[in-house]
Amino acid sequence: xxxxxxxxxxxxxxxxxxxxxxxxxxxxxxxxxxxxxxxxxxxxxxxxxxxxxxxxxxxxxxxxxxxxxxxxxxxxxxxxxxxxxxxxxxxxxxxxxxxxxxxxxxxxxxxxxxxxxxxxxxxxxxxxxxxxxxxxxxxxxxxxxxxxxxxxxxxxxxxxxxxxxxxxxxxxxxxxxxxxxxxxxxxxxxxxxxxxxxxxxxxxxxxxxxxxxxxxxxxxxxxxxxxxxxxxxxxxxxxxxxxxxxxxxxxxxxxxxxxxxxxxxxxxxxxxxxxxxxxxxxxxxxxxxxxxxxxxxxxxxxxxxxxxxxxxxxxxxxxxxxxxxxxxxxxxxxxxxxxxxxxxxxxxxxxxxxxxx
Amino acid sequence: xxxxxxxxxxxxxxxxxxxxxxxxxxxxxxxxxxxxxxxxxxxxxxxxxxxxxxxxxxxxxxxxxxxxxxxxxxxxxxxxxxxxxxxxxxxxxxxxxxxxxxxxxxxxxxxxxxxxxxxxxxxxxxxxxxxxxxxxxxxxxxxxxxxxxxxxxxxxxxxxxxxxxxxxxxxxxxxxxxxxxxxxxxxxxxxxxxxxxxxxxxxxxxxxxxxxxxxxxxxxxxxxxxxxxxxxxxxxxxxxxxxxxxxxxxxxxxxxxxxxxxxxxxxxxxxxxxxxxxxxxxxxxxxxxxxxxxxxxxxxxxxxxxxxxxxxxxxxxxxxxxxxxxxxxxxxxxxxxxxxxxxxxxxxxxxxxxxxx
DNA sequence: TTGAAAGCGGTACCAG
DNA sequence: CTGGTACCGCTTTCAA
Numbered sequence: 001x002x003x004x005x006x007x008x009x010x011x012x013x014x015x016x017x018x019x020x021x022x023x024x025x026x027x028x029x030x031x032x033x034x035x036x037x038x039x040x041x042x043x044x045x046x047x048x049x050x051x052x053x054x055x056x057x058x059x060x061x062x063x064x065x066x067x068x069x070x071x072x073x074x075x076x077x078x079x080x081x082x083x084x085x086x087x088x089x090x091x092x093x094x095x096x097x098x099x100x101x102x103x104x105x106x107x108x109x110x111x112x113x114x115x116x117x118x119x120x121x122x123x124x125x126x127x128x129x130x131x132x133x134x135x136x137x138x139x140x141x142x143x144x145x146x147x148x149x150x151x152x153x154x155x156x157x158x159x160x161x162x163x164x165x166x167x168x169x170x171x172x173x174x175x176x177x178x179x180x181x182x183x184x185x186x187x188x189x190x191x192x193x194x195x196x197x198x199x200x201x202x203x204x205x206x207x208x209x210x211x212x213x214x215x216x217x218x219x220x221x222x223x224x225x226x227x228x229x230x231x232x233x234x235x236x237x238x239x240x241x242x243x244x245x246x247x248x249x250x251x252x253x254x255x256x257x258x259x260x261x262x263x264x265x266x267x268x269x270x271x272x273x274x275x276x277x278x279x280x281x282x283x284x285x286x287x288x289x290x291x292x293x294x295x296x297x298x299x300x301x302x303x304x305x306x307x308x309x310x311x312x313x314x315x316x317x318x319x320x321x322x323x324x325x326x327x328x329x330x331x332x333x334x335x336x337x338x339x340x341x342x343x344x345x346x347x348x349x350x351x352x353x354x355x356x357x
Numbered sequence: 358x359x360x361x362x363x364x365x366x367x368x369x370x371x372x373x374x375x376x377x378x379x380x381x382x383x384x385x386x387x388x389x390x391x392x393x394x395x396x397x398x399x400x401x402x403x404x405x406x407x408x409x410x411x412x413x414x415x416x417x418x419x420x421x422x423x424x425x426x427x428x429x430x431x432x433x434x435x436x437x438x439x440x441x442x443x444x445x446x447x448x449x450x451x452x453x454x455x456x457x458x459x460x461x462x463x464x465x466x467x468x469x470x471x472x473x474x475x476x477x478x479x480x481x482x483x484x485x486x487x488x489x490x491x492x493x494x495x496x497x498x499x500x501x502x503x504x505x506x507x508x509x510x511x512x513x514x515x516x517x518x519x520x521x522x523x524x525x526x527x528x529x530x531x532x533x534x535x536x537x538x539x540x541x542x543x544x545x546x547x548x549x550x551x552x553x554x555x556x557x558x559x560x561x562x563x564x565x566x567x568x569x570x571x572x573x574x575x576x577x578x579x580x581x582x583x584x585x586x587x588x589x590x591x592x593x594x595x596x597x598x599x600x601x602x603x604x605x606x607x608x609x610x611x612x613x614x615x616x617x618x619x620x621x622x623x624x625x626x627x628x629x630x631x632x633x634x635x636x637x638x639x640x641x642x643x644x645x646x647x648x649x650x651x652x653x654x655x656x657x658x659x660x661x662x663x664x665x666x667x668x669x670x671x672x673x674x675x676x677x678x679x680x681x682x683x684x685x686x687x688x689x690x691x692x693x694x695x696x697x698x699x700x701x702x703x704x705x706x707x708x709x710x711x712x713x714x
Numbered sequence: 715t716t717g718a719a720a721g722c723g724g725t726a727c728c729a730g
Numbered sequence: 731c732t733g734g735t736a737c738c739g740c741t742t743t744c745a746a
Contacts, residue, residue, distance in 0.1 A: 079494070
């Protein structure tokens with residue numbers, strides 16, 4: 001009874017194409033499949049002669065190992081997914097993401113891991129994505145820009161796939177995450193505004209269904225409270241990190257409190273929007289209204305006047321996420337690890353020299 | 358002699374985690390593995406009773422089919438890769454990509470295919486990527502923004518993986534592609550400039566290692582030649598599609614030909630850069646110098662004055678790429694299919710009313 | 715150092 | 731309609 005070659009015609013399924021298999025390489029090299037395999041798994045115990053024979057055969061046949069087969073036995077895919085559930089227009093417009101991806105890529109690339117970016121655009125996409133991630137397409141998952149109480153990370157985590165979040169999840173969750181000190185950053189921004197003598201300090205918040213949005217608002221509150229100031233909801237308007245909403249929010253704030261003398265925006269893009277509105281309303285910046293943003297992105301230096309802003313180490317955040325994931329790849333399922341990175345206030349003309357102090 | 362459960366301890370490799378297998382689902386459901394499999398492959402021949410039993414068991418065990426195993430036998434992964442070999446800063450900055458991704462995503466999503474974005478950042482990344490793509494991680498590959506004579510698409514194509522390019526490859530290649538009519542678009546832009554009476558028409562080209570760059574320059578030449586004008590290399594400066602280079606190129610052109618009266622830029626971003634430079638040199642647009650861009654992106658309407666530009670159907674290009682790939686997924690390896698989409702000139706103030714005609 | 719063989723978790727053919 | 735079973739291509743004992 002044969003074990004192979006029983007069929008008259010090759011079955012049509014089978015890895016689709018007629019790519020060479022390890023078996024064929026072994027045959028050409030005149031060794032067993034086991035030995036050939038050892039060559040590709042960098043196993044130590046192979047004679048130089050056998051190794052060369054296999055390498056030559058592989059080259060000749062243009063052999064590439066079938067990942068599905070390898071994954072099936074090793075349980076590894078050597079790739080990790082980065083999930084960003086944002087509309088493409090947002091994803092590609094925000095200067096945050098390229099920096100994050102760069103940081104992540106640096107670390108993963110060194111470990112020969114393939115980074116695949118996944119961008120669910122709808123509820124159905126997310127459902128399918130859960131299957132994709134749970135079914136062993138990737139060894140681990142990084143997720144950022146989660147809104148609301150997205151169940152995806154926990155679900156994937158529960159299936160035994162290592163997960164690291166960028167940004168604190170909204171609900172308490174056993175999933176590892178890396179975040180920047182949003183509370184502290186916002187607090188230092190507002191403290192700075194207080195120090196330069198501003199008293200009616202407004203804020204344009206981020207999306208309040210995201211940790212970053214909530215925390216930056218928290219920092220704003222903390223600083224005011226600590227200075228013994230009242231928290232006035234009229235001085236607070238919510239946004240979405242995008243420039244148009246920043247402009248609109250500023251409009252609303254000016255309407256409600258024409259006498260405000262400073263505004264802290266939870267992103268540079270929104271701060272840029274606020275500047276537009278202030279200009280239209282003939283408010284001088286920083287003389288009449290001081291402005292501080294958050295991110296210290298390229299936007300901050302290209303506005304007129306340049307924006308004071310809270311700098312976050314985004315590349316480092318990406319690197320740290322990747323490192324945390326790598327750690328989780330080797331060791332058994334871990335959870336509850338968190339890393340918080342420091343932020344730093346950068347003062348520029350929008351709240352600095354030329355002001356009225 | 359047992360076939361299963363021979364080992365005292367479960368082997369540690371094996372799909373890593375202890376996720377439930379089809380075998381277990383079948384056992385719980387009281388049916389054979391074959392029947393259970395039929396339920397998940399949407400095979401018609403299953404009794405309602407058996408089907409329900411399997412579904413219940415699967416639910417209870419939180420079963421998710423192992424993709425590697427399935428792929429190994431079917432040869433399909435139900436995912437397709439989109440390769441964009443650009444630095445992250447460029448990728449995320451250019452308004453071209455979100456629109457393309459949106460178009461692609463629309464079509465793929467409907468077919469339940471997972472889109473994975475791959476962004477090689479270095480030569481090593483590209484080498485690894487070739488392995489990833491060739492090893493059967495994806496059923497098909499879309500590639501855009503290829504520079505020079507990148508061998509990747511042909512290599513992957515030769516391994517039997519369907520490939521569709523966005524943008525004409527530089528060398529003649531058997532790979533399918535979708536492109537917009539860059540030559541025609543550029544020609545109509547320049548014809549328009551001629552028609553409004555401009556005679557010393559300069560151009561800032563795209564990267565000349567890309568089809569889009571070459572073709573738009575070609576269109577510029579065609580229009581001039583057809584009008585019986587000389588082609589003056591002094592009126593030509595090369596760029597990279599990015600805004601800073603557009604500004605610099607304009608600088609150089611003004612220096613060489615202070616009397617130029619129009620400029621055709623191969624991208625809106627570069628046209629925006631050119632506008633900056635013209636403003637700095639106190640040239641009025643369009644009175645002294647008319648400007649036309651390419652892309653008709655959001656940039657075009659936000660500059661002062663708004664830019665005339667060549668509109669390209671980018672979402673449609675994405676959709677068409679996806680459709681072409683889908684066609685290739687079902688049928689045997691095809692090649693040489695090409696789709697060219699029409700472009701359209703949109704005239705705005707930078708070359709229109711208020712001019713000197 | 716090497717080869718034989720037992721699976722990894724599915725799919726699909728073949729009998730019944 | 732169902733179960734038994736032969737693979738898919740590779741890794742990894744186990745013995746030789």
